[in-house]
Amino acid sequence: MSKTEGWFARYVDTLQSRGWFKFVSKYIVVPYWIWRAPKPKLPGGPRVSPQPSDNIQRMMNLIMPLKDPSPIGRATAVSVVAQNVDEIFAGLDNVGTVHFARFLLLDDKLCMISAYDGDFSNYIRDFIVTVGSVFDEIMTQIDGGDDLIPTEHNVEKFIEWVHEHDLFQAPDYPTHMFALQDEAIGREPNKPPHMIQSLPRDLILQLHANPNISLGGGYRSYPGFTAAQVRDKFGVGW
C-alpha cells in the first residue's frame, strides 16, 4: 500500500482541481486507477442499524432498465403501471409498512421510489405475496426481468435483484464511505485509518462502480414514525 500512496496517489487527489487536465484524467488516469484499485459496487438501500429510528421511513430508489427504451417501449411500461393502480393500492394496504410509493420514467429507466418501515426483504416479500402479479407484469418490461417471473416462485432471487437495483445510499458524512468500502472487500473498517486526502479519489472510483447513487438516505423534517403510527394517530385505521 505504501508505494501506491506515493506521488501518484497525491497526484490523483488533486485531479478535481486541475481543469486543464480533466480530459487526460478522464481517459487515462482514472481508468488506470480503476484498474489498479477497483472498488466493488456498494450494496443498495438503507443499512441495518441497531437504532430503532433508523429502521423506519427508509428509502427505496429502485432503478430498473427498460427492455425496450424506444418511445413505444416506454409507453408500454407506463400503461402497465397505469393498469395496475388498484392492485398497487391494495398491496400498500396489506403490506402496511409503506408510506408512499411512486413511479418515474427517466430516459431508459423505470424507477420506483418509496418510503417504507422495517426490513427491506420483508417489505419486498410481503408485496410479492399480496400483489405478485403486478411485479410479474412490470418485469415483462424490464431488461433481465424475464428470469424473475413468476416472482412468487423466485422470491429470493427477486429480492436480491431489487436490492442490486436499489441505489447505494452514500453516507451523509463522506468519510463514512471509507468504512463501507472496507467492509465491501471484507476488511475491518478504518483499520488502518484512511487519509482524508484520498476521499475525492475514493469517491471518483466508487462512482465508477456505482454510477447512480442517492446522496444520503433522505432527510426528514420530523422524527421517524411508522406509517401505522401516523395512521393510528389520525384515526384512519392501520
Added chain:
Amino acid sequence: MVNIETNIQNTKYRPEDIQGNIVRGYNFKYVRHLILEVSDVKAARRFLAASVSDDSGDVPSITRETSWKKKPESCFNIGFTYEGLKALGLSRKQLASFPKEFVEGMTKRALKIGDFGESAPETWPAPFDQPDRVHIVASVHAKNIKSIDGIQDIVARSFNVIGVRDGRALDKGKIVFGYVDGISQPKLKHVHDPSEDKDDQPINPLGVVLLGYPTRLEGVLFSLPQPEKELGFNGTFNAFRVLSQNAAEFETYLTEAAEDLLKHKDIDHLLPAKEVKLFGKGHTRKSAIREIVAAQMLGRWRNGVPYETSPDTPNPDPEVSLTNFNYGYKSRCPVGAHMRRANPRGGPIVQHVANRTRRIVRRGMVYGPDFDPSKPDNEERGLLGNFIGANLGAQFEAIMYDWLNLGLQHPDITGSNDPILGANSRETSWFDLTLKNGGKIRLRGFPRFITSRGGAYTFLPSIRAVKYLSDLSG
C-alpha cells in the same frame, strides 16, 4: 419465458427421508452439540456415507423422522454451515443456489438479528470466534451422558471437534428464568404429533418447515438448493443459537419493578389487594406482582398458563387450554409480550399479510448450572436453541428484526424491543403493562437479559442429501 427449472414440488411426504427432531421433538434428557471442522474431507465423506447406509458399522446412524417402536438410547443429527458445504466439495454453482442469509452466515447477519454490543460475534467465545471453521453442528440427544461420550469419540475419528455445548432438559419442561417452554409449535399437515392434538391453531403446509412443499405464503414457493431433488428436497434451515440468560438480573428486575409498582397510583388496577389469594399460598402482594410482570413480559405465567385467557391468576379454575387462544384489540396479553411478538396469531398487526406466516419450530435445551433465586450467582446459563424453518429470511430473521426488536407490527410498541429477549439497554427500554381497566403502566429501565454467545446458520439436509454430499468428489 417462465422459469421452470426450479420448483418441481415434492408430492409425497416421506418421513424416512427427513431428519428427526425437525417436525416432531425427541424429548430426551440430554443433548450435546458437537461443533465440527472438516479437516480430512475423505474421512468426512466416509462418515456421512456410513451414517445413512443400512450398515453403518460403529458410525452413528442419522436418526430419521420415522416413528420408533421403542425409544432408542440416543439420536444423532447433523447440520451443515455454508463453510461446511464448501469444505465437503459442493461446487461454486451449487453453493450459490443457497439463500443469501445462509451463504453469509449468522455472524454477517448480526445487526439484523440483534447481535451487537455484548452480543456481537466479535465477543463470542471459541469455537464461535472462528466462524470459518464451524462446518458442522452435529447433535446427539440421549438418555444419559455416557452414550453421548461414546458417540463423540467415534465422531472425533473423522472430524476435528472444535467445541461442544452440553444441554439438558429441566423438570416439567422449564427453562432458565423459570418458565415452561416448548408448548407452542406449528402444527403441520401430514404430521401427527399427539402433543398437538388439542391445539386448534390452523394447520400449516409442510413447506413452513421443509423445502419443496407449498408454503404458508399464498402462491409462494421458496427456492431450493440445487440439485433440488438430491440436495434441496426435505431439507430445512436452522438458526442454532447459544443464548445466555442473566437469571440474577432478571429476578432482581422483577423485584425492583414490583417495589415501584406497589407505590404506583394505579396499582389497584393491576392487582387489587384482595386478589393476592388467587396466587396461592405463600404469596405476598409484592411476590404476586413480580409474577404478573414476568407473565406479561412473556405472555404466559411461569407455569405455562396463557396470560390472554387467565389474566388474573396463574391457577385458573377451571383450567384453560395451553394452546387455544387468540389476541384481539382488547387483549389483556400485552402486544409487547415475547410470545405475542413472536407469533401474533390472528391478532391485529400492521403487516396484514403476515399473520400466521412467520412460524418457526423451536427445539431448545438448557445449558449451565441450576439457578437458585434465593442464592443468586452470575454463572453463565441459558438456552441452546434451534429455530427451524424453510426460509431463514422469511421466518427467523423476519421475526427477530421487525417483531422481537423494533416492534413494527403494532403502533403501540413500535420503537421498543422484546422485554425478555430484545437488544435492550436500561436507558431506553420500555414495556407497557396492561391493567384491568384498559389502562397501562409503562415499565422502564430494564437491561438486556439475554445475550448471544455463539451460533450458526445450518442446513439440515434430507437423508438423501447426506448421501449426495458423501458422494461428492474432488
